[in-house]
Amino acid sequence: MVVCVAVVLVVRSVEDILIHEAGVSADTLAKAKERVKDDKDLGEALRELGALDAATWAKLQALYYGLPYSAEVTLGEQAAELLARVPLAFAKHYQLLPLAQHDDAVTVAVVNPRELGALDDVRLLLGLPVDPVVVPKPALHEALTHAYDQASQSTQELLDTLDEKALDLDAAEWQEPRDLLEAQDEAPIIRLVNSLFYQASKERASDIHIEPFEQELLVRLRIDGILYDTLTPPKTIQPLLISRIKIMAGLNIAEKRLPQDGRIRLKVAGKDIDIRVSVIPTAFGERVVLRLLDRSSALLGMEELGLSGRNLALVTRLIRQSHGILLVTGPTGSGKTTTLYAALSQINTSDKNIITIEDPIEYQLRGIGQMQVSPKIDLTFAAGLRSILRQDPDVIMIGEIRDSETAEIAIQAALTGHLVFSTLHTNDSFGAVSRLLDMGIEPYLVSSSLLGVMAQRLVRRVCQECRQAYSPTPSEMGDIGLTPQVIQGRSFYRPGPGCETCHGKGYRGRSAIHELLIFTDTTRALVMQRADAAAVRRAALASGMLTLRDDGAEKVLAGITTVEEVVRVTQEEMV
Numbered sequence: 001m002v003v004c005v006a007v008v009l010v011v012r013s014v015e016d017i018l019i020h021e022a023g024v025s026a027d028t029l030a031k032a033k034e035r036v037k038d039d040k041d042l043g044e045a046l047r048e049l050g051a052l053d054a055a056t057w058a059k060l061q062a063l064y065y066g067l068p069y070s071a072e073v074t075l076g077e078q079a080a081e082l083l084a085r086v087p088l089a090f091a092k093h094y095q096l097l098p099l100a101q102h103d104d105a106v107t108v109a110v111v112n113p114r115e116l117g118a119l120d121d122v123r124l125l126l127g128l129p130v131d132p133v134v135v136p137k138p139a140l141h142e143a144l145t146h147a148y149d150q151a152s153q154s155t156q157e158l159l160d161t162l163d164e165k166a167l168d169l170d171a172a173e174w175q176e177p178r179d180l181l182e183a184q185d186e187a188p189i190i191r192l193v194n195s196l197f198y199q200a201s202k203e204r205a206s207d208i209h210i211e212p213f214e215q216e217l218l219v220r221l222r223i224d225g226i227l228y229d230t231l232t233p234p235k236t237i238q239p240l241l242i243s244r245i246k247i248m249a250g251l252n253i254a255e256k257r258l259p260q261d262g263r264i265r266l267k268v269a270g271k272d273i274d275i276r277v278s279v280i281p282t283a284f285g286e287r288v289v290l291r292l293l294d295r296s297s298a299l300l301g302m303e304e305l306g307l308s309g310r311n312l313a314l315v316t317r318l319i320r321q322s323h324g325i326l327l328v329t330g331p332t333g334s335g336k337t338t339t340l341y342a343a344l345s346q347i348n349t350s351d352k353n354i355i356t357i358e359d360p361i362e363y364q365l366r367g368i369g370q371m372q373v374s375p376k377i378d379l380t381f382a383a384g385l386r387s388i389l390r391q392d393p394d395v396i397m398i399g400e401i402r403d404s405e406t407a408e409i410a411i412q413a414a415l416t417g418h419l420v421f422s423t424l425h426t427n428d429s430f431g432a433v434s435r436l437l438d439m440g441i442e443p444y445l446v447s448s449s450l451l452g453v454m455a456q457r458l459v460r461r462v463c464q465e466c467r468q469a470y471s472p473t474p475s476e477m478g479d480i481g482l483t484p485q486v487i488q489g490r491s492f493y494r495p496g497p498g499c500e501t502c503h504g505k506g507y508r509g510r511s512a513i514h515e516l517l518i519f520t521d522t523t524r525a526l527v528m529q530r531a532d533a534a535a536v537r538r539a540a541l542a543s544g545m546l547t548l549r550d551d552g553a554e555k556v557l558a559g560i561t562t563v564e565e566v567v568r569v570t571q572e573e574m575v
Helices: 002-020 025-037 041-048 054-065 079-084 088-096 116-126 136-146 155-161 188-202 234-246 309-318 336-347 379-388 404-415 431-439 443-448 474-478 522-527 534-544 548-557 563-569
Strands: 096-102 105-110 129-136 205-212 216-221 225-232 261-268 271-282 285-294 324-331 354-357 367-370 395-398 420-423 450-462 468-470 490-492 507-518
Touching: 002 025, 002 054, 025 041, 041 054, 054 129, 054 225, 054 285, 079 096, 079 234, 088 096, 088 116, 096 116, 096 136, 105 116, 105 136, 129 367, 188 205, 188 216, 188 261, 188 271, 188 285, 205 234, 234 261, 234 271, 234 285, 309 450, 309 507, 324 379, 324 404, 324 431, 324 443, 336 354, 336 395, 336 420, 336 450, 336 507, 354 379, 367 379, 379 395, 379 404, 395 404, 395 468, 404 420, 404 443, 404 450, 420 431, 431 443, 431 534, 443 450, 443 522, 450 563, 507 534, 522 534, 548 563
Parallel strands: 105 129, 324 420, 324 450, 354 367, 354 395, 395 420
Antiparallel strands: 096 105, 205 216, 205 285, 216 225, 261 271, 271 285, 450 507, 468 490
């Protein structure tokens, strides 16, 4: 009874401290409470709103429950014995992990110390008293992944067993996918595919490439935009490996002459992963590319994406306009859609009707209507956009403007009082105008509807754990437009030898660099005259616009990335 009374007081005190000491406004707290559900606590809701991070929430809970706090989760020597007695499903559901035994008690990492029943169950399972320690949710999830990694065999060991055991290709449709870490009694080829998915998820890969050649089979992972050779399985297992993936994606395993596309949904180490599968025939067999999308990852804010200073202020102003078009341009995989999602999240309020049409839907956005195109039933961007306009929207997001019909409807929507976000495949912000004119859009429609065009690229972040300080040469800095006067007294970093944090790559994660073309009276006049991209560029630069290279140089000065990365992604600008 004493424990129950304490819990009630703590919950009340936490709300009070969130307002008075953590700086959370009463309105934000009220919104967060509306989002609290069975699978989401108050801390998770506040994280989604950007009011605090996971570490802050964990510290607050530890303080008011009178429990110790730890930013990291470290397993003790006896952890394996303890884990053997606590089922993975139980640990994942209650978000806890036994760490070590000491003085006839067990230290247990917890995310939610209010789960007294779960802690009591752990005490019964282990036969010892428990000492809870509060940890941030991401830290616990990462520790759970490593602690319960059932795939103790290496990928090479799995390959060695394939010739000795029969291949079982039976597969069933999963309504709710199970976690691959819980699969331990599958056939070797199945465990090999599971191992590939697990490794790709662990190393934050965006794509898996399975490439057949005359004498070998190569598996590569794309991590932070760069392809790395990962595995060279024996050529003999090529049909088995590809057949397994095709079955998981619901494709025809007998058809090897035509390209096929499919999708796989599964869970890997607690993460809900959506995989787009593309299979094409080549001279030496079918080639497979799998694009991984972590559906459970949290949306990033505008600052976390790399927007800062002048660009951040301008974009924040543009996304709050009542009507017009904002375009984000760049090559495939440059984060255009993620940027638009961040913009939508920032303006997503109950008084706005926001509808998107996408291919595919990459993130589920609460309070926003999302439609997925389906060419098989003639639901194209243009057809879906016409239907959306009959839904009384305030804001519309179009996944991509691919043709003149979609462009015309988007412009008409902007001119009739709607705010439209979309993406366009051009190399820079200035090329977007030329692309629209080439599609047959009249200059007066382009000039009167466009608010701005933002070009975007992704640069790799230097690993903060193993980066090395160095003194760059003036010519090196000159490649990105930095003068000796600017770099004097600054610290610069390059990739280190690699560590556990970055998996030996020297880089971890990516940040975006941007150039933002704002449509002013001068720019609109040039568009009306059908001026080329070079003329628009000169006018924009004269008004103070930062180019991709300029923004990249600022990221170098901030110690976020390297000169080599900025040069790599802005080569066409410096030619």
